[in-house]
Amino acid sequence: xxxxxxxxxxxxxxxxxxxxxxxxxxxxxxxxxxxxxxxxxxxxxxxxxxxxxxxxxxxxxxxxxxxxxxxxxxxxxxxxxxxxxxxxxxxxxxxxxxxxxxxxxxxxxxxxxxxxxxxxxxxxxxxxxxxxxxxxxxxxxxxxxxxxxxxxxxxxxxxxxxxxxxxxxxxxxxxxxxxxxxxxxxxxxxxxxxxxxxxxxxxxxxxxxxxxxxxxxxxxxxxxxxxxxxxxxxxxxxxxxxxxxxxxxxxxxxxxxxxxxxxxxxxxxxxxxxxxxxxxxxxxxxxxxxxxxxxxxxxxxxxxxxxxxxxxxxxxxxxxxxxxxxxxxxxxxxxxxxxxxxxxxxxxxxxxxxxx
Numbered sequence: 001x002x003x004x005x006x007x008x009x010x011x012x013x014x015x016x017x018x019x020x021x022x023x024x025x026x027x028x029x030x031x032x033x034x035x036x037x038x039x040x041x042x043x044x045x046x047x048x049x050x051x052x053x054x055x056x057x058x059x060x061x062x063x064x065x066x067x068x069x070x071x072x073x074x075x076x077x078x079x080x081x082x083x084x085x086x087x088x089x090x091x092x093x094x095x096x097x098x099x100x101x102x103x104x105x106x107x108x109x110x111x112x113x114x115x116x117x118x119x120x121x122x123x124x125x126x127x128x129x130x131x132x133x134x135x136x137x138x139x140x141x142x143x144x145x146x147x148x149x150x151x152x153x154x155x156x157x158x159x160x161x162x163x164x165x166x167x168x169x170x171x172x173x174x175x176x177x178x179x180x181x182x183x184x185x186x187x188x189x190x191x192x193x194x195x196x197x198x199x200x201x202x203x204x205x206x207x208x209x210x211x212x213x214x215x216x217x218x219x220x221x222x223x224x225x226x227x228x229x230x231x232x233x234x235x236x237x238x239x240x241x242x243x244x245x246x247x248x249x250x251x252x253x254x255x256x257x258x259x260x261x262x263x264x265x266x267x268x269x270x271x272x273x274x275x276x277x278x279x280x281x282x283x284x285x286x287x288x289x290x291x292x293x294x295x296x297x298x299x300x301x302x303x304x305x306x307x308x309x310x311x312x313x314x315x316x317x318x319x320x321x322x323x324x325x326x327x328x329x330x331x332x333x334x335x336x337x338x339x340x341x342x343x344x345x346x347x348x349x350x351x352x353x354x355x356x
Contacts, residue, residue, distance in 0.1 A: 040181070054104050192271070
């Protein structure tokens with residue numbers, strides 16, 4: 001299991017940079033906030049934040065890719081919309097956690113599509129928090145503690161009730177590995193990603209989404225209601241037989257979560273055994289469950305999945321929260337990916353360093 005301990009070497013610097021990758025979730029969707037299992041990996045693409053100390057008691061931030069700015073005093077941080085919500089939330093939540101945030105100028109850039117299902121929002125939040133912690137010379141929290149801080153930013157400031165999957169994948173990524181996460185036990189295990197010449201590709205549906213404005217939060221409320229009716233803390237405690245007693249649509253929501261947990265177990269076993277046919281079938285089954293039981297697919301996502309399957313993919317499914325974004329497919333050796341598809345592979349996790 002992975003260590004989730006803090007960085008023991010706090011050092012204050014006048015200028016730092018931080019990078020946090022996006023993520024692809026191979027399988028295990030909408031399970032993290034239900035105490036379930038997931039199998040994500042960090043991408044090589046992500047968000048970069050450069051932070052320089054300022055003598056002013058304020059934060060000045062610039063989103064280089066958008067050509068937009070924000071400025072706010074540290075003494076009174078007001079809510080904002082869009083990318084500004086993440087900057088303000090990161091500063092506020094770190095201060096609430098005891099990090100001595102200092103005045104700074106921030107330059108934000110990245111190469112992840114926003115709203116594309118590759119967790120650009122979590123990458124932004126993680127990169128912001130790492131840069132601000134490094135600039136303050138504070139001790140970096142362990143991965144779990146930092147993931148929780150980042151999650152609070154998304155909950156309280158951006159209105160997205162996300163789980164911890166995206167943040168942990170960004171923080172704990174490792175090259176050539178996927179990350180098996182058990183959200184009930186809060187245990188992480190690196191599983192080698194050996195595809196025997198097969199390739200994973202991501203295809204953008206062209207439909208953007210935002211968790212706070214999509215049906216994502218409604219699905220979380222439905223799962224919370226199911227837990228309430230069944231008298232459990234998380235859906236991990238529920239058996240399929242008990243789930244059948246629930247009214248619709250809660251019965252189907254819980255059925256997806258329970259079956260998806262089992263698919264994660266089987267996918268990890270398929271990777272260890274090098275069984276790519278089994279992995280492809282699990283991707284297809286996951287998509288069917290997300291479409292029919294969890295109802296988070298769209299016509300654009302269905303069209304993207306169909307394009308991958310027609311190209312020869314062994315399996316394909318939507319990734320992320322749904323309601324837009326991207327899909328992933330497993331291509332056998334020699335199969336040509338459809339136009340616009342991007343090959344993806346695990347990259348290193350988030351990191352921060354000083355600038356000269």
